[in-house]
Amino acid sequence: MLTKLAYRINSTLERTLPEQRLYLKSDQGTRFVRLRPMTQAIALAVGAALLTWTTIATSVLLLDSISAGSGRDQAARQQTMYESRLNALSTDRDLRAEEAVRAQERFNLALQQVSEMQEALLASEDRRKELETGIDVIQNTLRRTIKERDEARAEVDRITLALSEQTGSTRTGEGRAREAMATLDIVTSALAETAEERDAMEANAEKAREDAKAIADEKRQLELKNDAIFARLEEAVTVSMEPLDNMFRAAGMSPDDLLNQVRRGYSGQGGPLLPFSASSMGGKLTPDEIRANAILKGLDHMNLYRLAAVKSPFANPVRGSYRFTSGFGYRRDPKGAGTRMHSGLDFAGAYGTPIHATADGVVVEAGWGNGYGRMVKIRHDFGIETLYAHLSQIRVSEGQRVSRGDRIGDMGNSGRSTGTHLHYEVRIGGNPVNPMTFIRAASNVF
Structure with missing residues (x-):
C-alpha cells in the first residue's frame, strides 16, 4: 500500500521534478545516487523552511536592535528635556524668591x-x-x-x-x-x-x-x-x-x-x-x-x-549635583520582581553627597530598615513624615530635633539598591504622596 502511494506521488511530482542521478566515480568503479521526485520535494521543503526561519529570525533581531536604539535615543532626549525643565524651574524659583524679597x-x-x-x-x-x-x-x-x-x-x-x-x-x-x-x-x-x-x-x-x-x-x-x-x-x-x-x-x-x-x-x-x-x-x-x-x-x-x-517639606533633600532616575508611581522593579509601586523619588549622585532635612521635625527612626538599608525617618507637623533611604552614613539619632537644611546623612548604596542614590518619600497621615508635588509647589514661591 505504501509502495503504491509512493509510486503515485513520484509519478505526480515527476512532471515538475524529474528523477535525477548523481554519479560518483572512483578507482573501484562508478556508482550513482538516484534522487526520486519525492526526495527532491522533501529536500526543497526542508531548505525552504530553513530559509524562511533564517529570514524571520534575522528580521526579529534587526527590529529589536532598531527599537532598542530608538528607545535609548528617546530616553536620552527625554532626560535632556527633563534636565532643561528642572534648570528652568530652578531659575524661575530664584526669580520668585528675589521678587518675594523685594x-x-x-x-x-x-x-x-x-x-x-x-x-x-x-x-x-x-x-x-x-x-x-x-x-x-x-x-x-x-x-x-x-x-x-x-x-x-x-x-x-x-x-x-x-x-x-x-x-x-x-x-x-x-x-x-x-x-x-x-x-x-x-x-x-x-x-x-x-x-x-x-x-x-x-x-x-x-x-x-x-x-x-x-x-x-x-x-x-x-x-x-x-x-x-x-x-x-x-x-x-x-x-x-x-x-x-x-x-x-x-x-x-x-x-x-x-x-x-x-x-x-x-x-x-x-x-x-x-x-x-x-x-x-x-x-x-x-x-x-x-x-x-x-x-x-x-x-x-x-x-x-x-x-x-x-x-512642611517644601525643600529639596539634595543640594549638590544629581539626576532623577525614578519617579513616583508604578514601575518595573530594578531587581526583576515585576511591576511594583514606587512610593518615592530616586536622586542619583556621587557617593557621599550630603542629604538635608526638608523641614523642621523630630527624628523617629535612624538605622537599618528592611529594603531601605540605612535610613532616616523624620516626623513633621500636620501629620507629615519624610523618609531618606539607601544612605552610606547616618548623621542623626532617634529623638533628635532637626531644622530644615540640617545634614542628616550621606548618599549611598545600602539595602535593596542597584547603585548610589537617595530614595526620598513623603507621607501624609501614613499614606505616601508624590514628593515632586512639594518640590514643584515650593519652586513657585521660594
Missing part, C-alpha cells in the same frame, strides 16, 4: 509710611478739634459783647429820655448838660471799646475759619494719600498671598485647615500687628480702620503660612 521690602516701607501718615492724621485731627473749640469760644464772646453793646445803647437812650423829661429840678440846665455829656462820653467810650473787641473777635473768627478750611483741605489730602497707600498694601498682600495659597493647594493640603492648626500651635499674642478696635465709648470703626484690620489679617495669614512652610 515685595517684602516694599511692604515694610509702605507700612512705615502708613504709620507716619496715621500719626500725622491723628495730630491734624487734634488740631482741628482745638480750632473748633477756639471758634466756639470766640463766637460766644462775640455774642455776649453784642448783647452788652445793645444793652448799653438802650441804657443811654433811657438816660437821655429821663434827662429831657426832668423839670423843676434845683440843678441848672448847664449842670444837667455837663452830666449828660459825661454820661454820653462814658457810654461812647464803652461802645468804642466794645466795637474794637467785636472787630478783633471777627478777625480772629475769620482767621479761625480759614485755618479750619486749610486743615480740612490738608485732611482730605491725607485721606487721599492714605487711600492710595492702603490700595498698594492691599495689592501687595493679595499678590503675596496667592502664591502661598497655590503652593499648599498644589501639595494637596487645605490652606484653611493648615492655618487653623498653625494658629492652635502658635496662640500667643504680642504688641505688633494688633487689629484696630473701637473706642471705649462704643464708637464704630472708620473705613480706614476696617481696611487696616483687613490688611493686618492678611499679614497674620502670611505669618501663619510662613510658619507652616517651615514645618
